[in-house]
Amino acid sequence: MNSLDKYILRQCLMPLILILVVTTAIVWMTQSLQRIEIIVEYGQGFLVFLYLSLLIIPSLLAIIIPFALFGAVVYALYRLHSDSEIAVMFAAGVSRWRIAVPLLFITLLAACATLYVNVDLMPRSYRVLKQTVADIRADFATSLLRSGEFISASKGFTIYVDESRPGNQFVGLLINDYRNNEKRETYMAQRAILQETKAGPLLILKNGNIQRENRDSGKVDIIRFDDWAVNVSSLNDDPGELQLELTERYLGELLHPDLSKPYDRANSGKLIAEGHARLASPLYTFAYVLVGLNALIGGSYTRRSYFLRVASAGAIIFGLRVAGFLAQGFASEAGTVWMLYAPPTAAIGVAAFLVFAPQNWRIFPQRRVA
Known part of the structure; x- marks a missing residue:
């Protein structure tokens, strides 16, 4: 990793951490209020409330990480444009691919983190959360x-x-x-x-x-x-065997439902679709970043504001995420799990082509910078 890679990484890393922390904190505070009943109805202390609230953070990270990375990449590239550093790089012969490499490296790390959260950390934390709440509600003294x-x-x-x-x-x-x-x-x-x-x-x-x-x-x-x-x-209310919902199951339990249980038989399509949705989730990280790259360094170079490009990119990733949720609903009903991978894969292919295609293949070839 040379000095250019490290410089671009620094420009992206600090905004990523800031956006991730602030966004997670805001969403966490709104979600944690749902646990206030533990204090009001069951007489638990603030530390119990805080502990239960912290257990919902992994489920938030699975959604927030791709969006936070998109925001960080767009901010970093926009700042480099504003300081004319992108223009200098192009003039010095630096290719789009060379600029994108450090950003794609951090995207790979973010995708791996998203996958880990989806397949292990989120169901593990939700199981602890459900069991703890069930124990509190079943306890004679508190209930x-x-x-x-x-x-x-x-x-x-x-x-x-x-x-x-x-x-x-x-x-x-x-x-x-x-x-x-x-x-x-x-x-x-x-x-x-x-x-x-x-x-x-x-x-x-x-x-x-x-x-x-x-x-x-x-x-x-x-x-x-x-x-x-x-x-x-x-x-004492015996909670018995807790019924595991979609978010509380590990990947193997989703992809291979236990058809001997009534809940699994009735919801086998939803379980399988949820499992493939978790596997497809890291692909959105690459899709968002490539859409952001296309907005800031794809197409023809201009010294004017990139506001419209950034706004369009934001609308595209929002529509892409909505398409993913709709595809999950269709897949759970029809059993066509390939639909879950189609939106992010298509977005990755189109955006990568627009950013990295040779000059003579582009609809808007790059202009030379004087």
Whole structure:
């Protein structure tokens, strides 16, 4: 790699990092708000919310990386045009291919990163996210013992807590336990602590009383206690085997659905199309960059503004991405997975021809710079 390659790489690398960080941060903040329910409804702390929010970043990177690279390439080349450095390079005999090589090198790295995110990092992070949320929702303390609310845990079991404290400690409890119709009980306690045992979670009540209906006399018997254990293991929601959605599956699980499972049988077309879409995704990185190269160094050289060319290139890559999503929908219905590779491959071929074709093949040959 000579000094020219390093110079062009530096012109592209800093804008790429800046665009990638800023865009990811903006999109991440909007997406992370969907996890605010973990704090509001289940009493989790900010660190849990932050951890769950960070797990969605890989899915954002798979889409943002190609667009960020397109923006960085366009910015770098536009800056070189503005400073007349492109004109000097052309005058010195530097070819379009020579200018494009360092940009295509960084494109290759970005495409490999996109492929890794799609086939491993994204499904891995989404699985952790889904399992963590399922564990929080299934946890008795976080799902049922919330301050100032009457919670119906199951049919015949209602619980109220004045205050929830760290360490599964609670103050001011009222429990109506009518699960056994022959033995209806109401518990009142000043304090309680939730303990995990081999038999399941036990709610240890402190300083309270039990009110039981005496079916023979029709009166209410009151039993006072210092300590009393209530088995609440039956109230825990067992999440069981989680159903993996498209974004939570690895490539092999997408391309080879398990037809013994009802979900896979019903959605085999979508699963296979999603797998091929992930394989085709890195091709968009090359397509975007080549479209950007064509906008800035393809066609005839001009000293005028490149605004219209850049705007047209932006519209092309947007339309290309939309075409990719439409192709995925058609492929999942018709089973024609080649449609997923057609839009980026066609764009790569056309843009590469327009940028690197010999002078006598171009519709708008390059003008000599005086």
